[in-house]
Amino acid sequence: MKEIIPNISVDCLVFGFDFDRLHILLKKRELINENGEKIISDYTLAGNHLLKGETADDAAYRVLYNITGFDNIYLEQFFCFSKTNRLKNEKDQIWVRHLNLDIADHVFSIGYFSLVDKSKLVLDEEHKNAEWFPIEDLPPLGFDHAEIIEKGIECLRKKFKQEPIGFELLPEKFTLTQLQKLYEAVLGTTYDRRNFRKKIMQLKYIIPLDEKQQGVPHKPAQVFIFSREVYEKTKKEKLVFA
Amino acid sequence: MKEIIPNISVDCLVFGFDFDRLHILLKKRELINENGEKIISDYTLAGNHLLKGETADDAAYRVLYNITGFDNIYLEQFFCFSKTNRLKNEKDQIWVRHLNLDIADHVFSIGYFSLVDKSKLVLDEEHKNAEWFPIEDLPPLGFDHAEIIEKGIECLRKKFKQEPIGFELLPEKFTLTQLQKLYEAVLGTTYDRRNFRKKIMQLKYIIPLDEKQQGVPHKPAQVFIFSREVYEKTKKEKLVFA
DNA sequence: ACAAAAGTGTTCATTATACACCCATGT
DNA sequence: ACATGGGTGTATAATGAACACTTTTGT
Numbered sequence A, B: 001m002k003e004i005i006p007n008i009s010v011d012c013l014v015f016g017f018d019f020d021r022l023h024i025l026l027k028k029r030e031l032i033n034e035n036g037e038k039i040i041s042d043y044t045l046a047g048n049h050l051l052k053g054e055t056a057d058d059a060a061y062r063v064l065y066n067i068t069g070f071d072n073i074y075l076e077q078f079f080c081f082s083k084t085n086r087l088k089n090e091k092d093q094i095w096v097r098h099l100n101l102d103i104a105d106h107v108f109s110i111g112y113f114s115l116v117d118k119s120k121l122v123l124d125e126e127h128k129n130a131e132w133f134p135i136e137d138l139p140p141l142g143f144d145h146a147e148i149i150e151k152g153i154e155c156l157r158k159k160f161k162q163e164p165i166g167f168e169l170l171p172e173k174f175t176l177t178q179l180q181k182l183y184e185a186v187l188g189t190t191y192d193r194r195n196f197r198k199k200i201m202q203l204k205y206i207i208p209l210d211e212k213q214q215g216v217p218h219k220p221a222q223v224f225i226f227s228r229e230v231y232e233k234t235k236k237e238k239l240v241f242a
Numbered sequence C: 001a002c003a004a005a006a007g008t009g010t011t012c013a014t015t016a017t018a019c020a021c022c023c024a025t026g027t
Numbered sequence D: 001a002c003a004t005g006g007g008t009g010t011a012t013a014a015t016g017a018a019c020a021c022t023t024t025t026g027t
Helices: A056-068 A090-099 A145-162 A176-187 A193-201 A228-233 B056-068 B090-099 B145-162 B176-187 B193-201 B228-233
Strands: A004-017 A022-032 A038-044 A046-051 A074-081 A108-115 A130-134 A206-212 A222-226 B004-017 B022-032 B038-044 B046-051 B074-081 B108-115 B130-134 B206-212 B222-226
Touching (some): A022 A090, A056 A108, B022 B046, B022 B056, B022 B090, B038 B090, B056 B074
Antiparallel strands (some): A004 A046, A022 A130, A074 A108, B074 B108, B206 B222
């Protein structure tokens, strides 16, 4: 096992979308003392200290692989958190001592956010302490993770308005209504359906397939894919949802 | 003297504007060997390792105070640089050994950018190894500072389009032509004068004074100030220069 | 009088917004 | 047949882009 860097960690916000609300993946943190009392019962972000020789990106990919089983996840660094009291709540201190972690008194954490296709992610035995929560309805959080999440969501929204990264949260094939609901969920607004579709359909990198939804109890919707290739070639047309 | 954190530093991009081009403040780095040969002659960003007990922001403000003599500078963290070979060029190794710095093999640097009113900053004796360079015409740079600058400029531009931070680069009182030149210099475009002024003059937080330029050999321009107070109150109207 | 930058309005094109009805499918 | 979401067009308002001449000052 490689040596850790005691004073630098990464924390990863993993976002997922259930076609209704934006969710974030959290890990359960639980500690029960000798008397069977729950000392700690809350959630934290997926995170870990850097290992010697790793870049921050390396560590973030490693953390994401451990919690999701995916590599090649969309990943973006957004902020380095450096408050001196980041880990100094009583519960966090107990937790750190309990795990016998050889970490520094002052730990700097580099925040990342990542986007996954929630429908592909199977939270099996191996990852069973991970749970999805809608971002408007988060459980109690350890460390400074509430603050990290707040800042991360803000950065996600900024990025969302500037570049078409939403497709990372959808299955490869999606309908325009799903796309619209995604933008509404992330940006916390609503759009008129006709106007939204007009805007989207003039983007050449969102390509209609010769294919329809199956087995829905209403008129089946046309299915689209996102072409990163076309996007890179026609970048001028900006997708701005303000 | 306080103990340093050997593996974490901050590097600060200090931007200034001379009413023509955007400039960045760099520190000369020079090393001459016993034979009088220049071993190293290049420039670096203002930067320093964190001291124990400091946040990254603390360290950045300290570095800025040391190079500019100002506190209360506009400051923004933009990225944490973590490549394992950041300081491993031959010159950088020589430099580190020469200064006898007690720093780690792998140093993580948190990048900040800051905006100052260049006309107020006096590069006196104390700061005489600092020099301004136009961003399109930078000298040879040490460490990975070329990369840090590139990313920092990109982040500055993004921020510039979203919030009215440009005033930090101007004197308190400015003309609309100065403001226009600033936007053109930072964003690398040009604007039609009439359209630019129309756009600006509908922003309530850019306030005309009952005052004109003095001593210019042409029609003197009206003088404006930026009101952060009014801006915060009327934030909806976004200043978007795309 | 001349050089230099300040100041100013209109037209046209593009983009954003508001809004209502019929359609295809599963049950 | 009914419930559900899919699909579509037009009119109006707001915004952005292009463009040229007169004014005020210092020298």
